[in-house]
Amino acid sequence: MKKLEINSLSEMEDFGYRLGCLLKGGEVITLNGDLGAGKTSLTKAIARGLGIEEHITSPTFTIVNEYEGRLKLYHFDVYRLESPEEMYDLGYEEYFYSDGVSVVEWAEIVYSVLPEEKLEIYIYRGDGDEERQLKFVPVGSRYEKLVEELIR
Numbered sequence: 458m459k460k461l462e463i464n465s466l467s468e469m470e471d472f473g474y475r476l477g478c479l480l481k482g483g484e485v486i487t488l489n490g491d492l493g494a495g496k497t498s499l500t501k502a503i504a505r506g507l508g509i510e511e512h513i514t515s516p517t518f519t520i521v522n523e524y525e526g527r528l529k530l531y532h533f534d535v536y537r538l539e540s541p542e543e544m545y546d547l548g549y550e551e552y553f554y555s556d557g558v559s560v561v562e563w564a565e566i567v568y569s570v571l572p573e574e575k576l577e578i579y580i581y582r583g584d585g586d587e588e589r590q591l592k593f594v595p596v597g598s599r600y601e602k603l604v605e606e607l608i609r
């Protein structure tokens with residue numbers, strides 16, 4: 458398990474941008490953290506690293522939004538799902554097992570349908586307004602390498 462201390466929104470944005478730049482396609486990144494922790498902010502920065510210029514909005518009501526950049530981004534926010542079974546109606550496998558990048562906010566709600574291999578990121582608030590701690594749980598060798606590259 459690896460951790461990273463973030464002191465400001467702009468540090469979070471720099472981190473997300475670097476993460477987005479390192480992605481090669483086919484990755485699944487899960488984001489967990491309380492309301493307002495910064496999941497959507499981090500996703501926006503990842504999108505920039507993927508070369509996506511389009512404005513990213515939270516897909517709370519649509520569950521998944523799709524963007525085109527250097528790679529496709531599938532941005533999930535599953536907060537409003539009642540159960541993981543609703544992911545079947547969305548055809549989640551088409552996204553998770555594609556050449557694009559899937560980012561899933563509130564991933565713990567749909568944990569049972571997530572691929573085994575993924576990068577789990579947990580966001581915790583610190584004392585200051587903009588302080589956050591990121592905790593990384595990479596599952597699978599490609600994600601272990603990714604985290605090594607990210608926070609070396």
Ligand SMILES: Nc1ncnc2c1ncn2[C@@H]1O[C@H](COP(=O)(O)OP(=O)(O)OP(=O)(O)O)[C@@H](O)[C@H]1O
Nearest residue numbers: 465466469491492493494495496497498586587589
């Ligand atoms: N270091 C930081 N990282 C991320 N966001 C920060 C940071 N510091 C301050 N913020 C602010 O915290 C808020 C985070 O909101 P955001 O929508 O990204 O959270 P969220 O986790 O997606 O919330 P929700 O659970 O509602 O989807 C934003 O207003 C952002 O500007």
Ligand SMILES: [Mg+2]
Nearest residue numbers: 496497515562
């Ligand atoms: Mg959000």
